[in-house]
Each structure stands twice: as C-alpha cells, then as structure tokens.
Amino acid sequence: MKIKLPYKLRSLLQRLPYLKPVRLIRRRLVSGVEVIEADIGDMKNILDDLTAHTPGAYFDDRPFATNFIAVRKRRILGVVQLVRYPIGEGPFAGHWLMGLYVWPRYRGLGVGALLTRRVIQQSHYEAASELSLLVWEENLPAVALYRGLHFRRTEIPSLEEELLEEKKLLGRRRIVLTLELQS
Numbered sequence: 001m002k003i004k005l006p007y008k009l010r011s012l013l014q015r016l017p018y019l020k021p022v023r024l025i026r027r028r029l030v031s032g033v034e035v036i037e038a039d040i041g042d043m044k045n046i047l048d049d050l051t052a053h054t055p056g057a058y059f060d061d062r063p064f065a066t067n068f069i070a071v072r073k074r075r076i077l078g079v080v081q082l083v084r085y086p087i088g089e090g091p092f093a094g095h096w097l098m099g100l101y102v103w104p105r106y107r108g109l110g111v112g113a114l115l116t117r118r119v120i121q122q123s124h125y126e127a128a129s130e131l132s133l134l135v136w137e138e139n140l141p142a143v144a145l146y147r148g149l150h151f152r153r154t155e156i157p158s159l160e161e162e163l164l165e166e167k168k169l170l171g172r173r174r175i176v177l178t179l180e181l182q183s
C-alpha cells in the first residue's frame with residue numbers, strides 16, 4: 001500500500017538534501033571527485049542523457065570549446081564548457097562558461113563549484129581578462145554559486161537588447177555575470 005504524505009511534508013523532504021546545513025554535511029562525506037577533460041564518447045553519453053529530459057540541450061562542438069567533467073569512481077557527476085568565442089561572434093567574443101550541469105542526485109556536494117573553479121583556472125592560465133556567463137535571473141542556486149566565486153552582474157550593451165526581447169517572449173530574463181581575471 002502506498003502512503004500519501006501531505007504536500008508540505010513531501011516538498012520539505014524533496015528540498016532537505018539541498019538545504020545549506022545538509023549540503024555541508026553531505027559534502028564532507030564525499031571525496032575523490034576529480035575534474036578532467038571530457039572526450040567525444042563522454043560528450044555523446046552526456047548529450048544522450050540530457051536530451052532525454054532536457055529537449056534542446058546543446059554543447060558547442062567547435063574547436064574553441066573545451067568540455068570538463070566531474071567524475072567519481074568512473075561515474076560522471078557534472079559537466080561544464082569553456083568556450084573562447086572569436087571576435088566574429090559579436091557580443092560573445094571572449095571567454096565564456098557555458099552549460100554547467102550537475103546531475104540532480106549529486107547536487108549540493110560542491111561539484112558545480114569545482115567545475116566552475118576549473119573553468120576559472122583554465123581562463124587564468126590562458127591569460128583571459130575576464131570570464132562571462134549567462135544565467136536565468138531566477139535560478140537562485142546557480143546565481144548564488146557564481147556570486148560566491150566573485151562573478152558580478154554586468155551588461156554587454158549589444159547583447160542587452162536581445163536579452164530584453166527574450167524576456168518579452170518567454171517572460172524570463174537571462175543576465176550576464178562576469179568575473180574579472182586580471183588585476
């Protein structure tokens with residue numbers, strides 16, 4: 001017989017693993033996560049998995065993109081992309097962090113931060129002056145993650161018009177966050 005829990009209790013139980021004190025405890029229990037560069041096979045598996053529940057999932061496969069994955073015991077926990085858009089890409093020219101995704105059961109363990117730090121480290125290494133990203137304004141976990149790593153809201157004038165049009169169409173707003181890398 002299935003027991004039907006009240007909605008409020010169910011919702012609390014779903015949120016429990018992601019609450020800050022629980023995140024910190026879970027994080028201490030997980031070790032051995034490493035970030036490595038993904039190969040073509042990894043990216044094919046990731047895309048197959050993602051498109052099953054996120055239609056339209058996409059990773060730039062041009063040569064100026066590098067994919068990093070977080071792995072533990074050969075299992076992929078999350079993925080992120082560093083894209084160096086050339087001048088011809090208009091408002092996007094420069095280093096961009098794209099497609100950060102942590103599989104739901106591994107969220108709250110520090111994997112998203114680990115992947116983001118790897119992209120920052122690589123951008124530093126390549127002497128980029130800044131690293132930017134786009135995030136939905138209401139995506140509070142992602143915004144908190146990036147702000148915690150010192151990304152700040154910026155506006156790229158030539159992109160702003162496009163983002164405002166997108167908001168009119170979708171009712172949701174993406175914002176640009178940028179990390180200054182050179183002092």
Ligand SMILES: CC(C)(COP(=O)(O)OP(=O)(O)OC[C@H]1O[C@@H](n2cnc3c(N)ncnc32)[C@H](O)[C@@H]1OP(=O)(O)O)[C@@H](O)C(=O)NCCC(=O)NCCS
Pocket residue numbers: 018019020023024099100101102103106107108109110111112113114134135136139140141142144145146148
């Ligand atoms: C956003 C996302 C990448 C975070 O990854 P994660 O591995 O769960 O995050 P981490 O455990 O590394 O947490 C790092 C910081 O992010 C913030 N954060 C993470 N989960 C949070 C949550 N549920 N609520 C509030 N803040 C949260 C916190 O600031 C956290 O630091 P803290 O735990 O020291 O407070 C993950 O939730 C995800 O994949 N979401 C779906 C895809 C997505 O939104 N990607 C971002 C595209 S721009």
